[in-house]
Every structure is written in structure tokens, then in C-alpha cells.
Amino acid sequence: MGVVKLFESVFSLDGKLATRNFAKGSRVYGEKLRIIDDVxxxxWDPYRSKLAGAIRKGLKELxxxxxSEVLYLGASTGTTPSHVSDIVGEEGTVFCVEISATSMNQLLALSEKRENLIPILGDARKPDDYEEVGEVDVIYQDVAQPDQDDILIMNSEKFLKKDGVAYFCVKSQSIDVLKAPEKVFEEVKKKLEPYFEILQEIALEPYD
Ligand SMILES: C[S@@+](CC[C@H](N)C(=O)[O-])C[C@H]1O[C@@H](n2cnc3c(N)ncnc32)[C@H](O)[C@@H]1O
Known part of the structure; x- marks a missing residue:
């Protein structure tokens, strides 16, 4: 059975993406658990997680x-946040901001098994409401809102380290259903350029 290391804590097991389980014995979304050499x-399903899809589509650096200290905006029920929690391990933290109280219940249950995952019921448009998060190395944002670029800028100004990295999932349909996706992406890039150096863009088809 082949274990290939793709990034520091991301592996390919016989061609399938995987992370080391931080909460041994527990699944989050029905994913398969595998024990190899006592690990x-x-x-990690790229059809269920955009970060896994991005890795599959050639992400150069993770x-x-x-x-790592990670601020995760739009955590939903914790599918991708759980893999981020696997990656950052004991010494890291994943602050998970989510606006839906229903999703928050599942995030709370997840945080009982994963001490490095901190659920925050809140609106990513109001970063002052969760300022206790402090400075982070990484922001991961997947909120699917028309003002998703403004949300990223305001959170980065408040929390992201000077040389920090942001992963930003842009859903063109959430910004403008009538505009061609390429046009929406161009406009978003223009808006972000004064604040960020854009390192890589990845189209997630066929995963998302
Ligand atoms: C596409 S889902 C996120 C999926 C998740 N990132 C994953 O990969 O497992 C988008 C989430 O953003 C949340 N959301 C939307 N607007 C938000 C806001 N203003 N603040 C915080 N969360 C928000 C939604 O409730 C939803 O759960």
C-alpha cells in the first residue's frame, strides 16, 4: 500500500487524498478511515471539499x-475544517466562524473531539464580534456571499499576519448570476490586488 506525502500533513494513499486523523476512530462526513503502519x-473527498479539490487541481503550496493558526470563515458543518484540524494538529488552532445556528450544533459536537477546533457563531462581516481570535497565519474563506471580497479584505486587515496567506473560494454565481464567471473573477482580482499578491488561481471543475 503506497503512502505518498504531498504536503507536510497531506498524503496520497493509493491515489486517494488523506490527512492523519487528529480525532482517532471518528468520522465527520462518512469518509473512510484507514490504518497504515499504526497511523x-x-x-479526503475532493468532491466534498474545495481545498481537497484545489490540491487535486495543482495547488503549489499549502x-x-x-x-498554524487558521481563521476559517464559512465553516458550515465542518467537512473541510476537520481536515484543516488534522493538518494543524495539537499545536495549531482552527477558529471556525459560521453564521448558521444549525451548522453550529454540528461544529460544537466536532469541537468536543477536536480540541484545536474553536466554533464561533458569528457573521464574517462583523470581525469585531470575534476579535479574541487575534493574529493568524492563514485565512480560509468559503462564505458564498455577494460581498465575499469585502469580507476577505476586512478580516485580513484585522487578523492576517503581514506575510500570511489567504485561501479564497470565489463563487461567481453568488456575486452575479447574470455575469460571465470569467468577468466576475477578473473584477474580484482587481479588487483584491491592492491588498494581496495573488500567488495562484485554481478552477475547481470538475470537483466544484
Ligand atoms: C459553501 S458553505 C462552506 C463549506 C465549508 N467551507 C466546507 O468546505 O466544509 C458556506 C457556508 O458559509 C456560511 N456563511 C454564509 N454567510 C456567512 C457569513 N456572513 N458569516 C459566516 N458564515 C457565513 C453558510 O452558512 C455556509 O455554511
């Missing part, structure tokens, strides 16, 4: 590492 891994 338990969780398969700034989320062992010990």
Missing part, C-alpha cells in the same frame, strides 16, 4: 501546516 488516516 490512522481519513480519506500554507496550512503543523502548528
Amino acid at each position: 490512522e488516516y481519513r480519506e 500554507a496550512i501546516k503543523d502548528g
Whole structure:
């Protein structure tokens, strides 16, 4: 059975993406668990997680590492946040901001098994409401809102380290259903350029 290391804590197991399970024995979304050489891994489905899809589509660098402090905006029920929690491990933290109280219940249950995952019921448009998060190495944003670029800028200004990295999932349909996606992406890029150096853009088809 082949274990290939793709990034510091991301592996390919016989061609399937996986992370080391931080909460041994527990699944989050029905994913398969595999034990190889006494290490338990969780398969990571690129059709369920945009970060896994991005890795599959050629992400060059993963700034989320062992010990990283991550602010995760739009955590939903924790599918991708759980893999981020696997990657940052004991020394890292994943602050998960989510606006839906229903999703928050599942995030709370997840945080009982994962001490490095901190659920925050809140609106990513109001970063003052969760300022206790402090400075972070990485922002991961997946909120699917028309003002998603403004949300990223305001959170980065408040929380992101000077040389920090942001992963930003842009859903063109959430910004403008009538405009061609390419046009929406161009406009978003223009808006972000004064604040960020854009390192890589990845189209997520066929995963998302
Ligand atoms: C596409 S889902 C996120 C999926 C998740 N990132 C994953 O990969 O497992 C988008 C989430 O953003 C949340 N959301 C939307 N607007 C928000 C806001 N203003 N603040 C915080 N969360 C928001 C939604 O409730 C939803 O759960």
C-alpha cells in the first residue's frame, strides 16, 4: 500500500487524498478511515471539499501546516475544517466562524473531539464580534456571499499576519448570476490586488 506525502500533513494513499486523523476512530462526513503502519488516516473527498479539490487541481503550496493558526470563515458543518484540524494538529488552532445556528450544533459536537477546533457563531462581516481570535497565519474563506471580497479584505486587515496567506473560494454565481464567471473573477482580482499578491488561481471543475 503506497503512502505518498504531498504536503507536510497531506498524503496520497493509493491515489486517494488523506490527512492523519487528529480525532482517532471518528468520522465527520462518512469518509473512510484507514490504518497504515499504526497511523490512522481519513480519506479526503475532493468532491466534498474545495481545498481537497484545489490540491487535486495543482495547488503549489499549502500554507496550512503543523502548528498554524487558521481563521476559517464559512465553516458550515465542518467537512473541510476537520481536515484543516488534522493538518494543524495539537499545536495549531482552527477558529471556525459560521453564521448558521444549525451548522453550529454540528461544529460544537466536532469541537468536543477536536480540541484545536474553536466554533464561533458569528457573521464574517462583523470581525469585531470575534476579535479574541487575534493574529493568524492563514485565512480560509468559503462564505458564498455577494460581498465575499469585502469580507476577505476586512478580516485580513484585522487578523492576517503581514506575510500570511489567504485561501479564497470565489463563487461567481453568488456575486452575479447574470455575469460571465470569467468577468466576475477578473473584477474580484482587481479588487483584491491592492491588498494581496495573488500567488495562484485554481478552477475547481470538475470537483466544484
Ligand atoms: C459553501 S458553505 C462552506 C463549506 C465549508 N467551507 C466546507 O468546505 O466544509 C458556506 C457556508 O458559509 C456560511 N456563511 C454564509 N454567510 C456567512 C457569513 N456572513 N458569516 C459566516 N458564515 C457565513 C453558510 O452558512 C455556509 O455554511
